[in-house]
Amino acid sequence: MPLPPTFDPAQSVALARKTFEIEAAAVQAMAVRVGQEFSQAVALLLGCQGRVVVMGMGKSGHIGRKIAATLASTGTPALFVHPAEASHGDLGMITAADVVLGLSNSGESEELTNLLPALRRQQVSLIALTGGLDSSLARHAQVVLDTSVSQEACPLNLAPTASTTAQLAMGDALAVALLDARGFKPEDFARSHPGGALGRKLLTHVSDVMRSGDAVPSVGPQASFSELMREISSKGLGATAVVDDQRRVLGIFTDGDLRRLVEQGQDLRALRAADVMHTQPRTVQAQALAAEAAALMEQHLITSVLVVDGQQRLCGALNSNDLMRAKVI
Numbered sequence: 001m002p003l004p005p006t007f008d009p010a011q012s013v014a015l016a017r018k019t020f021e022i023e024a025a026a027v028q029a030m031a032v033r034v035g036q037e038f039s040q041a042v043a044l045l046l047g048c049q050g051r052v053v054v055m056g057m058g059k060s061g062h063i064g065r066k067i068a069a070t071l072a073s074t075g076t077p078a079l080f081v082h083p084a085e086a087s088h089g090d091l092g093m094i095t096a097a098d099v100v101l102g103l104s105n106s107g108e109s110e111e112l113t114n115l116l117p118a119l120r121r122q123q124v125s126l127i128a129l130t131g132g133l134d135s136s137l138a139r140h141a142q143v144v145l146d147t148s149v150s151q152e153a154c155p156l157n158l159a160p161t162a163s164t165t166a167q168l169a170m171g172d173a174l175a176v177a178l179l180d181a182r183g184f185k186p187e188d189f190a191r192s193h194p195g196g197a198l199g200r201k202l203l204t205h206v207s208d209v210m211r212s213g214d215a216v217p218s219v220g221p222q223a224s225f226s227e228l229m230r231e232i233s234s235k236g237l238g239a240t241a242v243v244d245d246q247r248r249v250l251g252i253f254t255d256g257d258l259r260r261l262v263e264q265g266q267d268l269r270a271l272r273a274a275d276v277m278h279t280q281p282r283t284v285q286a287q288a289l290a291a292e293a294a295a296l297m298e299q300h301l302i303t304s305v306l307v308v309d310g311q312q313r314l315c316g317a318l319n320s321n322d323l324m325r326a327k328v329i
Contacts, residue, residue: 019153019161026149026162027169033146034173041127041143042177045076048125050097052078055086057111059160060103060167067101067171074179083111091118099125101171105147105163107135116140129167145170206293207286209326210307210316211237218243218314221250221274228253228273237319239304242277247313249306251277283308286315290328293318 045052052071056064064080071078081090094100100119104112107130119126120140128141131148138144147170153161178184217235219228221242231240232255239254253276261268261276283306284293293305297320307316323329 015155022151022153023162023165026166029150030147030166030169037143037145038173038177041145041174042181044125044127044143045099045174045178046181048076048097048099050077050095050099052076052101053094053098054078054080054101054103055083055112055115056103056167057083057109059164060105060109063164063167063171064101064103066168067103067175070172070175071178074175075182075184076175076178083109083115086115087111091115094119094122094124096123099127101127101129101174102137102141103129103167104135104137105131105160105167107132107137109137113137129170131163131166204290204326204328205286206284206288206290206307206316206318209290209322209328210286210318211235211322212316216314216317217241218247219273220244221272221277223273225268225271225273225276228276229258232258237304237317239317239319241281241306241314241317242273243314249281249283249308249312249314250274251279252281252304252306253277254302254304281306283312285309290318290323290326294320294323294329297323 052068054064054068054071055061061080061082068078068080079093081093086094102112107113107128113136116126116136126141127143127145128137129145129147130137131146132138133144133146133148147163147166149162149166151157152159152163153165215235217231217237217240219231219240219242221244223231223242228240232238232253239252241249242251242253243249251274253273257276257278261271282296282300282302284296286307286309296305297303304317304319306314307318309315320329
């Protein structure tokens with residue numbers, strides 16, 4: 001498709017830079033004027049016994065959906081309710097225990113302002129994110145967060161651009177302040193993101209991915225070299241543990257150890273497991289995070305690790321392939 005004759009590559013780059021400047025200035029202006037009303041909003045949200053209900057029309061609605069998702073993933077139960085749908089029955093989703101977060105740049109979005117009397121009758125607390133500080137939305141709100149901007153990034157000063165960026169930044173600021181006040185930790189974030197990389201790292205334990213039972217290679221210290229090699233080959237771990245009668249770990253023998261013995265020209269047939277094992281091998285406990293096992297392997301440049309209980313008894317094993325299959329690494 002041919003480009004329109006009005007396209008100017010240099011102008012497009014200049015407009016991009018101007019957009020960034022205008023939107024950055026809008027956010028910076030909010031940083032300067034934010035004050036006590038913000039802490040009041042955070043306190044109201046912290047005291048919410050129900051859920052945070054985010055509402056907005058048009059572009060503000062799209063921003064509202066993102067704010068609701070961010071709040072929910074950082075420890076504040078939240079959902080988005082479309083104002084137009086609310087006036088046709090979805091208002092029943094909102095209770096007096098909830099707090100409504102209303103977004104409107106003008107503060108006069110008809111679908112949203114039509115709901116304000118009903119929300120007041122239900123005694124629902126309202127926080128407004130608006131640039132219209134004298135608007136209907138602002139007058140009905142318990143707390144007003146000023147998201148006004150001096151200009152939109154749109155060259156026509158019409159399309160919501162800087163104003164929606166300001167709303168988004170204010171929503172993120174609320175989420176950050178709330179997670180800090182709640183003492184929200186990485187482990188809490190992971191529980192909301194079990195399918196993500198962070199979730200796997202913080203929720204997957206060694207016991208979830210380790211080999212156990214007969215799949216764990218082990219021999220006694222007096223095992224012949226032939227027995228040692230059969231155990232390594234049959235279990236496919238690339239190593240075997242050497243254990244005593246109580247299955248306490250005495251050492252480990254790996255494929256790498258075998259290569260080094262061959263290079264040295266040793267008479268392998270005369271060797272026993274106790275002669276060739278590495279004593280004090282790297283171990284990890286079953287309740288440890290799988291990410292800790294991965295870090296241990298990386299730190300010591302090894303590909304397998306033995307899993308032990310509190311008495312150093314062998315209870316499992318894993319290698320880097322097991323961790324990759326679990327998407328921990």
